[in-house]
Amino acid sequence: MSFPERSVLVIFGASGDLTRRKLVPALFRLFQKGRLPSGVQVLGFSRTSYSDEQWRDYLQQHLPPEDREPKEAWDRFAEDLFYLPGDLTVPEDFTRLRKQLDALAPEGTQRIFYLATAARFFPRILSGLMDQQLHRGSPPPRVVVEKPFGHDLASAQSLNLLLHRGFDESQVFRIDHYLGKETVQNILVFRFANAIFEPIWNRSYIDHVEITAAESEGVGTRGATYDTTGVLRDMFQNHLLQLLCFMAMEAPNRFEAEAIRNEKVKVLDAVRVLSPEDVPRESVRGQYHGYRQSPGVDPQSQTATFAAVRLWIDNWRWQGVPFFLRSGKAMDCRTTQIVVQFRQPPLRLFRQCGGVHEGNRLVIQIQPAEGIQLHIQSKVPDAGMELTLTDLSFRFDRHFRGRMPDAYERLLLDLLAGDASLFARSDEVELA
Ligand code: BG6
Numbered sequence: 170m171s172f173p174e175r176s177v178l179v180i181f182g183a184s185g186d187l188t189r190r191k192l193v194p195a196l197f198r199l200f201q202k203g204r205l206p207s208g209v210q211v212l213g214f215s216r217t218s219y220s221d222e223q224w225r226d227y228l229q230q231h232l233p234p235e236d237r238e239p240k241e242a243w244d245r246f247a248e249d250l251f252y253l254p255g256d257l258t259v260p261e262d263f264t265r266l267r268k269q270l271d272a273l274a275p276e277g278t279q280r281i282f283y284l285a286t287a288a289r290f291f292p293r294i295l296s297g298l299m300d301q302q303l304h305r306g307s308p309p310p311r312v313v314v315e316k317p318f319g320h321d322l323a324s325a326q327s328l329n330l331l332l333h334r335g336f337d338e339s340q341v342f343r344i345d346h347y348l349g350k351e352t353v354q355n356i357l358v359f360r361f362a363n364a365i366f367e368p369i370w371n372r373s374y375i376d377h378v379e380i381t382a383a384e385s386e387g388v389g390t391r392g393a394t395y396d397t398t399g400v401l402r403d404m405f406q407n408h409l410l411q412l413l414c415f416m417a418m419e420a421p422n423r424f425e426a427e428a429i430r431n432e433k434v435k436v437l438d439a440v441r442v443l444s445p446e447d448v449p450r451e452s453v454r455g456q457y458h459g460y461r462q463s464p465g466v467d468p469q470s471q472t473a474t475f476a477a478v479r480l481w482i483d484n485w486r487w488q489g490v491p492f493f494l495r496s497g498k499a500m501d502c503r504t505t506q507i508v509v510q511f512r513q514p515p516l517r518l519f520r521q522c523g524g525v526h527e528g529n530r531l532v533i534q535i536q537p538a539e540g541i542q543l544h545i546q547s548k549v550p551d552a553g554m555e556l557t558l559t560d561l562s563f564r565f566d567r568h569f570r571g572r573m574p575d576a577y578e579r580l581l582l583d584l585l586a587g588d589a590s591l592f593a594r595s596d597e598v599e600l601a
Contacts (some may be wrong), residue, residue: 183213349576
């Protein structure tokens with residue numbers, strides 16, 4: 170990876186949840202591993218009136234316990250953290266931001282603006298940046314957007330329009346943290362770095378595919394936001410569709426952002442659009458008991474916290490193969506996994522014999538217990554010709570030492586390097 174000599178990452182929403190829980194811990198972990206390129210500075214912008222020192226202390230107090238030691242590492246890292254109190258509704262505060270940036274980041278510095286606020290502030294931030302000409306410069310500044318990228322097609326289009334008013338698409342990085350997960354990237358490696366799976370990765374061998382993200386936690390303190398979002402916008406439009414794309418796409422010609430995103434767009438373009446009449450047949454929605462009593466949730470809420478949707482991909486490879494997407498909160502276990510169910514053999518030679526007779530199954534375990542299992546039929550020893558399902562199993566933690574990196578570590582590094590392969594493009598978001 171090659172990085173600019175100097176970068177400054179401006180975080181809007183610097184006193185918020187995402188910054189303290191994900192962004193700063195990920196940057197700090199990269200720093201500790203020696204992966205954070207030198208010359209990266211971070212400038213937090215938020216309403217709370219912190220000084221640099223106070224913001225650093227606040228961030229340090231919220232580090233996960235395992236990252237708090239050694240204290241010297243944090244102190245060295247924190248030397249490059251700065252803070253500017255500012256109000257997004259006050260134009261002069263954007264003038265102060267420009268001045269601070271001019272002082273901190275001389276000509277030639279890569280400027281990156283990270284919108285880690287609630288989506289309703291995006292328009293204000295973008296116009297504030299454009300008013301100050303902060304969207305221009307050499308090298309061209311980058312802007313990072315967190316989901317939701319709109320709440321329907323029209324609002325996704327208007328957000329894209331707004332972004333494109335000041336930024337070229339190549340400057341825009343839309344984060345879907347699922348793409349930063351090692352196990353999600355491993356889908357591409359599994360499919361395209363091994364020759365043996367590709368010949369069977371189609372309608373002739375695959376009966377159906379299940380993509381499941383079950384969470385055991387409820388909405389917790391996020392009730393107010395979640396109640397206006399619901400599971401389809403929170404998990405399906407982004408994370409589950411990204412998994413679907415990786416599972417269903419053709420091999421890109423090159424391992425490059427545009428080539429990968431072109432293939433994903435083709436998958437989304439081939440997903441059959443459900444008509445209102447299809448919806449009751451192809452989907453199920455539900456809400457967990459107790460959801461309406463969560464803080465911030467409307468006591469009459471109809472918001473779905475669980476959904477299952479059957480999608481069809483109308484292309485040669487996948488015609489007639491259903492993709493079942495499911496996700497829910499407050500489920501009885503936490504697991505994100507993809508199951509590829511293969512067809513039964515054409516001739517059932519052992520149908521008269523006892524035991525379990527099922528088609529092969531490939532399980533891609535995204536989290537926890539990250540790994541891949543292939544379920545195969547085997548003979549039960551010393552039991553005539555009785556069959557059973559056994560598995561060939563790969564677990565990341567048995568092969569690799571050290572903890573799995575957080576998704577944001579990879580995404581922030583790619584962002585600093587300007588590699589958009591794991592970020593969503595505007596047409597992809599609109600199709601999704
Ligand atoms: C977020 C959703 O994008 O993803 C949350 O807004 C959800 O509701 C989370 O809990 C799940 O992420 P992960 O990495 O824990 O699977």
